[in-house]
Amino acid sequence: MRIDFVITELFVGGAERCLTELATSMAAAGDDVRVFSIGSLPTGPKSLLVDRLRSGGVEVASGNADSMWQFRGAYQNLTRWLGSSPADVCQTFLFHANVIGTMAAKKAGVAVRVGGLRVAETRTLRCRIERWAVRQMTSLVCVSDDVQKFASLRLGCDSEKSIVIPNAVDVGRFAIAEAFDWTAIGWPSDAAVALFVGRLHPQKGIDLLQKAVDEIAPARSKRRLLIVGDGPDRVAIDRWAGQVGNERVVLLPWQADVAPLMRACRVLVLPSRYEGMPNVAMEAMAAGRPVVCSRAEGARELLGHDWDRQSFAIDDGPSMTRLVAAFLADADCADRTGELNQAKMRSEFSIPTMVDAYRSLYRELRTRRLDV
Incomplete structure (x- = not known):
């Protein structure tokens, strides 16, 4: 053809x-x-x-x-x-x-x-x-x-x-990627990182992460929040991250390859207000990681197998925070959930x-x- x-x-x-x-x-x-x-x-x-x-x-x-x-x-x-x-x-x-x-x-x-x-x-x-x-x-x-x-x-x-x-999604590429070394950005090698990857735009709901930063990345803990991307809100988010402190929050620009970051994170967070089918969630699942994703369009197909633990109602910040905190507190649970996610990507997507x-x-x- x-x-x-x-x-x-x-x-x-x-x-x-x-x-x-x-x-x-x-x-x-x-x-x-x-x-x-x-x-x-x-x-x-x-x-x-x-x-x-x-x-x-x-x-x-x-x-x-x-x-x-x-x-x-x-x-x-x-x-x-x-x-x-x-x-x-x-x-x-x-x-x-x-x-x-x-x-x-x-x-x-x-x-x-x-x-x-x-x-x-x-x-x-x-x-x-x-x-x-x-x-x-x-x-x-x-x-x-x-x-x-x-x-x-x-x-x-x-x-x-x-x-x-x-x-x-190319499951093989994400599954075998070498995990990022958090010491490269000044964090402990065993940091428990909540990761956001996407366009820095109100659609993506990053304001929910900003409001929850004290629970997601509290001071004097090993929990961290990493935000990766570019977009119209970059200057404001960069200013906010500087105020919080890079020992808790780091903002990185667009990355050509996010697979190492996804392999290394504890959980991917996506608080979008609307989507279609979020590729970034699919990539994290292919990398063998849990996701906490808003119930925007396409989320049901990806997360219907574990709906209550990996999804929350759009704009429901407290529920998002609770789900993220559960994975940050339990590495074994995060790993088991990630394995199920990866199997779903491999078999269906x-x-x-x-x-x-x-x-x-x-x-x-x-x-x-x-x-x-």
């Missing part, structure tokens, strides 16, 4: 990793695969996914649109790129690509247009625009049951048009399973189109 993937950007993130795994796996199996990023391609250490795509024989192009004023030019470039060698399927990922990519694919004459819905964001204007885009799609891939319900309620997408294909699901969908849609 000939498949064109269109995504908003290719900086390292959950959707971007999923696309990379999907594109490289399909290319390795003999499919003709190309990738187009609406935004400019990252450079330097952040070009990890672009480099991997290209080393896997996947053509990567860009619309170089880094602001809304450049979207029109990106749409025109993408339309020409798609039309230069029409694919059997165009698959889009993330909001801007769902809108611009679907418009361009329709203009270029691509018959099978598949959207990718990866987060349940409720802003009215965004939903109105994406609802229009969904009407132009042949099918919509949702990453969880909750996201599929959101698509039905907010985007007007009926169940016959949508399908759930969960995210996947493998990359080959995800790739097979996408390939089956594409074949079905292409066959259905040919039969019309």
Whole structure:
């Protein structure tokens, strides 16, 4: 098959990793695969996914649109790129690509247009625009049951048009990673660390961690809180962490490889207010660690086997704190829980399973189109 993937950007993130795994796996199996990023391609250490795509024989192009004023030019470039060698399927990922990519694919004459819905964001204007885009799609891939319900309620997408294909994780990479040495950041080697990894944005609920810092990382204890990421709230969080003191809280910038941190932490904490299916939780589970995750979209599929001990209601700070404290206080319990989590990732969320699901969908849609 000939498949064109269109995504908003290719900086390292959950959707971007999923696309990379999907594109490289399909290319390795003999499919003709190309990738187009609406935004400019990252450079330097952040070009990890672009480099991997290209080393896997996947053509990567860009619309170089880094602001809304450049979207029109990106749409025109993408339309020409798609039309230069029409694919059997165009698959889009993330909001801007769902809108611009679907418009361009329709203009270029691509018959099978598949959207990718990866987060349940409720802003009215965004939903109105994406609802229009969904009407132009042949099918919509949702990453969880909750996201599929959101698509039905907010985007007007009926169940016959949508399908759930969960995210996947490379369990082997996380399972064998060498654990980070906490002494490298001035902490005891046996520190009990609660880890947050993600975008520093109000969506992620980091304010709940800030309010609970005295319980999660009390002074004169071996408990610590590590926050890893970049985003619009970075300056404020950095100032707060400095006030608390780096003997209790450390803020690290974006990391190219978080597997060593996940292997070394006692527990991963994710207090998000909305998600789709949180890749960072999947990565921690693949690393053999427990997670304490808000009951945002996608959490049920990941943590239904241990719902009460690893999940809490959105914005319920006291419950989050209680669950985190339980794992910080009991290393053996954390290890046992992590082993169960890793087994779940290995059996239900493998990359080959995800790739097979996408390939089956594409074949079905292409066959259905040919039969019309």
